[in-house]
Amino acid sequence: MLFQADVRGEQLETIIEAEAKRASGEPDRAASWLYAREIVDGVADHRDEIDELIASYAQGWTLDRMPNVDRAVLRIASWEILHNPEVPPAVAIDEAVELAKDYSTDDSGRFVNGVLGKIAQHARQA
Numbered sequence: 001m002l003f004q005a006d007v008r009g010e011q012l013e014t015i016i017e018a019e020a021k022r023a024s025g026e027p028d029r030a031a032s033w034l035y036a037r038e039i040v041d042g043v044a045d046h047r048d049e050i051d052e053l054i055a056s057y058a059q060g061w062t063l064d065r066m067p068n069v070d071r072a073v074l075r076i077a078s079w080e081i082l083h084n085p086e087v088p089p090a091v092a093i094d095e096a097v098e099l100a101k102d103y104s105t106d107d108s109g110r111f112v113n114g115v116l117g118k119i120a121q122h123a124r125q126a
Contacts, residue, residue: 001040003072012044042079050078057118058111069104074115081120089120 001019005012016037023033043050054074055063063071077096080087093116100108 001036002043002075003068006068006072012040016040039076039079042083043075046079046083047075050075050082053082053119053122054078054115057115057122061111067104067108070100070108070112073099073104073112077112077116078119081116081123089116089123093117093120 001012001015004010005015008015019033020037023029051063054071058066058074066074073096077092080092081089084092093113096116097109097113100112
């Protein structure tokens with residue numbers, strides 16, 4: 001949903017409404033939909049903080065210059081590291097790196113790993 005809103009330039013609320021409608025017709029997706037919604041709402045609620053941290057630790061890269069997939073993955077994993085104590089930071093980082101490797105550029109896995117490692121260190125010190 002974050003990626004979709006970013007790429008299409010649509011309001012996140014519009015994307016969420018469409019996905020909620022679609023999920024309501026697919027009962028098997030109920031649990032995954034609720035967690036996806038929690039993540040998207042969490043990223044939206046803490047977007048300024050998350051984007052500021054990503055921008056400060058992504059040396060030489062602005063948010064606008066990053067691949068869309070990297071930006072979405074970094075936002076999700078950053079929210080998990082900073083605001084979801086149920087997900088260990090190492091797990092959030094590993095999953096984000098794998099997503100970046102699978103769906104983005106050849107260098108994205110290393111880039112995502114480096115940025116999230118610094119965000120996890122920041123979270124431990126806070």
